Amino acid sequence: MLFFKISAFFFSYFSVTAVYVIFMPKILQMIGYSSLQIGVVFALAPLMRFLVPFLFLKHIELNKKVFYISLISVFLSSLLFYITIKNFYLFMIPNLIIGASLGLVLPYIETYAMGHLQKGNFGKCRMFGSFGFMITGILLAKDLDSYIIGLNYYLFFVITVLLFGFWITHNNEDFKQKEKNPDEEKFDLKKVTYLWVSLFFMQISFGAFYNFFTIYETERGISLEMTSYLWAFGVICEIVFFYFQGPLLQKNLLSVLKFSVFLTILRWLILFLFPQSLVMSFVSQSFHAVSFALHHTAAISLLYSIYQNKKLSAQFYYGFSFGLGGFVGALLAGYFYGDYLYLYASFMALLSFLALFKVKKTNLI
Numbered sequence: 001m002l003f004f005k006i007s008a009f010f011f012s013y014f015s016v017t018a019v020y021v022i023f024m025p026k027i028l029q030m031i032g033y034s035s036l037q038i039g040v041v042f043a044l045a046p047l048m049r050f051l052v053p054f055l056f057l058k059h060i061e062l063n064k065k066v067f068y069i070s071l072i073s074v075f076l077s078s079l080l081f082y083i084t085i086k087n088f089y090l091f092m093i094p095n096l097i098i099g100a101s102l103g104l105v106l107p108y109i110e111t112y113a114m115g116h117l118q119k120g121n122f123g124k125c126r127m128f129g130s131f132g133f134m135i136t137g138i139l140l141a142k143d144l145d146s147y148i149i150g151l152n153y154y155l156f157f158v159i160t161v162l163l164f165g166f167w168i169t170h171n172n173e174d175f176k177q178k179e180k181n182p183d184e185e186k187f188d189l190k191k192v193t194y195l196w197v198s199l200f201f202m203q204i205s206f207g208a209f210y211n212f213f214t215i216y217e218t219e220r221g222i223s224l225e226m227t228s229y230l231w232a233f234g235v236i237c238e239i240v241f242f243y244f245q246g247p248l249l250q251k252n253l254l255s256v257l258k259f260s261v262f263l264t265i266l267r268w269l270i271l272f273l274f275p276q277s278l279v280m281s282f283v284s285q286s287f288h289a290v291s292f293a294l295h296h297t298a299a300i301s302l303l304y305s306i307y308q309n310k311k312l313s314a315q316f317y318y319g320f321s322f323g324l325g326g327f328v329g330a331l332l333a334g335y336f337y338g339d340y341l342y343l344y345a346s347f348m349a350l351l352s353f354l355a356l357f358k359v360k361k362t363n364l365i
Helices: 002-031 035-055 064-084 088-116 119-143 147-169 189-218 224-244 246-250 253-273 278-286 288-306 310-336 341-356
Strands: none
Touching (some): 002 119, 002 147, 035 088, 035 189, 035 310, 119 288, 246 253, 253 278, 253 288, 278 288, 288 310
């Protein structure tokens, strides 16, 4: 039953992500937002993901109460989308709220899943998030006649996230507040500085993908429906890797990270060199299995082995990579959008790759 609950939560959470990442940029473009405005809007949520974890170093604890407040905040901000989306400045407000709230929701459940499921089963469980992302992407591509339909999809899956999040945690003894372990409170980001730097630049490179891939492909002659299939294909590759990646995670995780970042450099170069080739776009998307699925699980597994405070390490993982990296990545992608977008993205991935060679192996314990 635990496997089902967590799988259902991941399915819902990443269905929300699919609507936000795949279609919201296109929706905003349809309404009349400029590429720079789109970049700014999609920089807000990552910025909040970066800032919020610092509150939890000393001032707040990520517990069930905070988790429930975050779920309700996500729901209310989703309702605000309907009345603010046509105003660039007002639309910033719900995006800020969602960034802060979702930045707490996922680490809370994911930390629990990592602690109660074996590494192999965690990958299989997380795989259902990929299913949600893919299925939602395909369905909404066929149904997106107006921005209201996109917002309806978003709200529906936010409600399911709320329901499954409550189902997992309600009357669950594992989520009862426990006495703080003094050793667990110690959290030193400087312990693996260059690992954090690598995660930061890796996610900057993904700013070009998450925020502008749909626009980039459709402006180069690929239909919106076919672009949704490109997203789906990448997720299929991701799903396969989540299922079979267990043995790889028993190997040197730092080497696994280097491999995944190196393939990400190649991935963005392919999109730059062959911008109108559907075949090469599919080749590029096949790399998503490694550049996201493998990189994500290897990174979070490595951080869990380094830090005793698992929840805080998860928060800072999302904060520094998807947060600060996503914030800077969204802004720079909006600024650099054009023919050289993915050349810039590959350079950011290269910086991530080089940073990993500065990580001292003696600090990985």
